[in-house]
Amino acid sequence: MVTNVVDLRSDTVTKPSDAMRAAMAAADVDDDVLGADPTARRFEAEMAALLGKEAALFVPSGTMANLVSVLAHCDVRGSEVILGDASHIHVYENGGISTLGGVHPRTVPNNPDGTMDLARIVDAIRNPDGALLYPTTRLICLENTHANSGGKCLSVEYTDKVGEIAVNHGLKLHIDGARIFNASVALGVPVHRLVKAADSVSVCLSKGLGAPIGSVVVGSEAFIDKARILRKTLGGGMRQVGVLCAAAYVAVRDTVGKLADDHRKAKALAEGLKKIKQLTVDSSSVETNMVFFDIVDPRISPSKLCQVLEQRNVLAMPASSKSVRFVIHYQISDSDVQYALTCVEKAVEELLKGGTKLEHLTNGTAKNSYWH
Known part of the structure; x- marks a missing residue:
């Protein structure tokens, strides 16, 4: 019997591996705000090359990565960005593009596969003749994988088509690639090809890749120069950041090759959940490391189920008023899945059966918080 905690709340909960800790301890560091940290500079150069862009910038979080990207592209207040109505930038990032950047979001419905209809994207682009009345469209944002759609992957063909729309209308394309390596592995497409059409990409290092902290933004040298200033403005300029970049380098080096196994375990988890008649899950829709399942019995709520699971050392979070999300990461074993x-x-x-004594959740999630 498994006695350790099986933490399926998110792939953000991983602990640094021994190799990451060793790399952090041995990192060659200096002041990164002065551009002098050698480990940070090497890591940024390697990430830029890996994603096929000119330059990269390490930032503390995925939210900051997306924020500096949007603000760098939309550097005139009153600009407008087209993005999905269920996208992470729109739903889970505290409205930062509006409150801090004066950028207006124009949402297009996300399809179940995480895409937006191409015709709707085109229709959402403002006519320049209406500049007296309307915001000016400057940017389109995609998300790959798309978390609220169950970790679905956007294909390279779709991304290229959105890129063509952006070019034809003089716009920029940003990809929230928090789990872009999961998409690359699942689709069998090199990550640099998957983001070729994008002017900028954010990559979360502390989700599927398992680093303790950080994200990276990639793009042109001119874009990264603007992003670096914005990072400092937002309080994201750090000093001996090579300590963190050293762990992130190990995460990229060691974990990308394990993502396919994460996807396999997620599929096995979904297949097992299908056998419980009070639950419904479409296992064929599980493409990466996320499993969403609905509870069809009204006597069971997601919050109650998560509380009982916590009593058995399995941590999970409600995804909605009727669904729960499990997320696999590299520290979840096959035996953990079965447990x-x-x-x-x-x-x-x-x-x-009833009569279960339920305590307030203690795993850091309020009963009715639907988190990313």
Whole structure:
């Protein structure tokens, strides 16, 4: 029987590996705000090359990565960005592009696969003749993988078409690539090809890749020069950041090759959940490391299920008023998956019988918070 905690809340919960800790301890560092940290500079150069762009910038978080990217492209207040109505930038980043950048979001519905209809993107682009009345469209944002769509992958063909729309209308394209390496592995497409059409890409190092802290933004040298100033303005300029970049380098080096195994385990988890009649899950829709499942029995709520699972050392989070999300990461084993399935089955039985004493969740998630 598994006795450790099986943490399926997110792929952000991983602990640094021994190799990451060793790299952090041995990192050659200097003041990065002065542009002098050698480990940070090497890591940024390697990430830029890996994603096929001219330059890169390490930032503390994915939210800051997207924020500096949008603000760098939309450097005139009153600019407008076209993005999905279920996108992370629009839903989960505290409205930062508006509150801090004066950038107006124009949403287009996200399809179940995370895409936006191409015709709707075109229709959302403002006519320059209306500049007296309307915001000026300057940017399109995509998200790959698309978290709120279950970790779906945007194909290179789709991304290229959106890139063509941007070019034809004089716009820029930014990809929120928080889990872009998951998409690359799942699609079998090199990551640099997957983002070729983009003017900028943000990559979260602390999600699927398992680094303790940080994201990276890539783009042209001119774009990164602007992003660097914005990073400092937002308080993201750090000093001996090579300590963090050293761990991130190990994460990229060691974890990308494990992502396919994460996807396999997610699929196995989904197949197991299908066998529990009070739950529904479309296992064929599981493309990467995320599994969403609905609870069809009204006697069971996501918050109650998560509380009972926590009592059995399985941590999860409600995804909506009727669904729960599990996220696989490299520190989840096959035995962890099987243990989680056993616990879900027993938790369902326990809740149906009634009389279970439920305590407030202690895993850092409020009962009704639907988090990313």
